[in-house]
Amino acid sequence: MKEAHIMAKADIDWGNLGFAYRSLPQRYVANYANGAWDEGGLSSDATVTISECAGILHYCQEVFEGLKAYETVDGHIVTFRPDLNAERMYHSAAYLEMPSFPRERFLAAVDAVVTANRDYVPPYGSDASLYLRPLIFATGEVIGVKPADAYQFRLFATPVGPYFKGGAKPVRLCVSSFDRAAPHGTGHIKAGLNYAMSLHAYMAAHAAGFDENMFLDAATRTHIEETGGANFLFVTKDGTIVTPKSPSILPSITRRSLVHIAEHILGMRVEERPVAFDELSDFAEAGLCGTAAVISPVGSVTHSDKVIALPSGMEHMGPVLQKLYDTLRGMQLGTIEAPEGWIRRIC
Numbered sequence: 001m002k003e004a005h006i007m008a009k010a011d012i013d014w015g016n017l018g019f020a021y022r023s024l025p026q027r028y029v030a031n032y033a034n035g036a037w038d039e040g041g042l043s044s045d046a047t048v049t050i051s052e053c054a055g056i057l058h059y060c061q062e063v064f065e066g067l068k069a070y071e072t073v074d075g076h077i078v079t080f081r082p083d084l085n086a087e088r089m090y091h092s093a094a095y096l097e098m099p100s101f102p103r104e105r106f107l108a109a110v111d112a113v114v115t116a117n118r119d120y121v122p123p124y125g126s127d128a129s130l131y132l133r134p135l136i137f138a139t140g141e142v143i144g145v146k147p148a149d150a151y152q153f154r155l156f157a158t159p160v161g162p163y164f165k166g167g168a169k170p171v172r173l174c175v176s177s178f179d180r181a182a183p184h185g186t187g188h189i190k191a192g193l194n195y196a197m198s199l200h201a202y203m204a205a206h207a208a209g210f211d212e213n214m215f216l217d218a219a220t221r222t223h224i225e226e227t228g229g230a231n232f233l234f235v236t237k238d239g240t241i242v243t244p245k246s247p248s249i250l251p252s253i254t255r256r257s258l259v260h261i262a263e264h265i266l267g268m269r270v271e272e273r274p275v276a277f278d279e280l281s282d283f284a285e286a287g288l289c290g291t292a293a294v295i296s297p298v299g300s301v302t303h304s305d306k307v308i309a310l311p312s313g314m315e316h317m318g319p320v321l322q323k324l325y326d327t328l329r330g331m332q333l334g335t336i337e338a339p340e341g342w343i344r345r346i347c
Contacts, residue, residue: 010119010159014126017161019292026116027156028109031139032099033149040105040153042116048154055138055148060193063092064135066291067253069114069157069346071124072334079344080332082110084253085134092189093136097147101136107344109134109155114346120159124333131160163293168325170299170314171288173227175277176201176213180228180248183219187248194250198228212288214301216277217246224275227288230296231255234275235285235320241268242283244275255289258324260339266323281308285318295325 023046030040055061065085071077086106093100110132114121122128133156140150178201181187186194198213205213212230217223224244226232231252234242241262243255262268280286286298299314300307312318317325330336331343 009123012120012122012159014122014128014159014161017122017126017128017159019160019163020158022158024117024120024157024159026113027154028113030101030105030109030153032151032153033140037099037101037105037153040109042112046156048152050139051141053141053143055140055142058142059138059145059148060191060196061096061098061138061148061151062135062192063089063096063098063190064133064192065089065190067110067132067134068291068332069110069121069130069132070332071121072332073124074334075124076334077114077118077121077346078332078334079110079114079132079346081253081257081342082107082344083341084256088190088251088253089134089136092191095186095189096191098136098138099151101134101153106134109153110344111346113155113157117157118347120157122159127162129160130157132157163296168293168296168317170297170310170312170317171211172209172299172314173212173214173301174205174208174210175301175303176205176215178204178213178215179218180213180215180225181218183217183248185248187225187246188250190250195228202228210302217248222276222278224277224280225249230288230290230293232275232298233258233287233289233295233321233324234280234283235318236282237284239268239320241270241320241324242275243270243272245272246274252290254291254294254328257342258289258295258328261327262324265327265339268320277303283310285312285321286310287317287321294328295321297321 026042029043086103090100121130138148140148142148263270288296297317300309331338
């Protein structure tokens with residue numbers, strides 16, 4: 001059975017697949033109007049048609065998610081903790097006064113899209129995956145500042161290669177002079193508006209020769225929060241995992257999974273607490289964690305004219321973060337047993 005499935009794979013050079021969009025045959029679409037979501041279903045149309053007065057174009061009512069489907073070592077196609085994506089999107093939408101998409105329907109849409117595009121799920125061993133992008137956006141016409149009355153939920157898939165081709169290389173960060181999220185703002189939800197606000201800071205960092213920003217808390221600018229699209233994990237010299245705690249940080253599913261693995265599977269000590277920037281030089285390792293790369297090691301952080309180099313160096317991931325990375329990836333690919341409920345088998 002597995003042999004036949006491999007033969008049905010799309011004709012793609014999986015080993016040289018980049019991290020970019022490729023339109024696939026099917027996606028899932030549902031529309032909200034008159035106070036309810038319609039039945040929804042698969043669609044071959046990759047085009048979105050909306051009014052020039054649609055709420056998304058004026059008041060940025062939009063939330064999204066990102067998750068992946070993988071082929072495991074035994075030939076199954078699975079997703080990793082999609083229930084947490086469904087839960088986070090449910091609450092993100094509610095915070096922006098949008099209709100939340102039911103969690104069960106979210107999971108059914110994931111299953112339907114992956115199954116319909118199963119020949120585009122990269123084969124095991126390619127280090128590639130099928131990236132899934134669910135989103136909800138305002139389609140209803142609105143000219144005054146208020147929530148729209150119509151929305152669309154859409155979930156599409158695209159095959160992507162590894163975020164870092166050739167392996168994760170430690171990245172160079174700079175402390176941003178901009179703020180990512182205001183206290184009591186929208187930093188804790190996955191909304192497009194947060195990412196739009198980070199783009200100028202991101203391009204400024206690139207222009208200065210850095211890979212990404214380190215954002216500090218907007219209130220005091222003394223505590224580490226996150227980057228434009230990833231949470232931080234730090235490792236102390238005695239092997240303790242430390243992750244910043246703040247109401248402005250997006251609750252990363254990858255970070256939560258890594259913290260659970262560290263504490264409950266690998267027997268490490270874990271602390272989730274406010275992390276002062278002044279502590280940075282005391283850590284042995286640092287990494288960024290998220291869906292795209294799982295863990296990206298941090299080699300150095302520059303603040304004004306001061307450069308803080310992490311002892312793990314700029315050559316490779318530190319040993320503790322490498323162990324966490326290998327364990328999580330093993331769970332996703334079926335070579336390591338995952339906690340109950342973490343892996344959703346689709347086909």
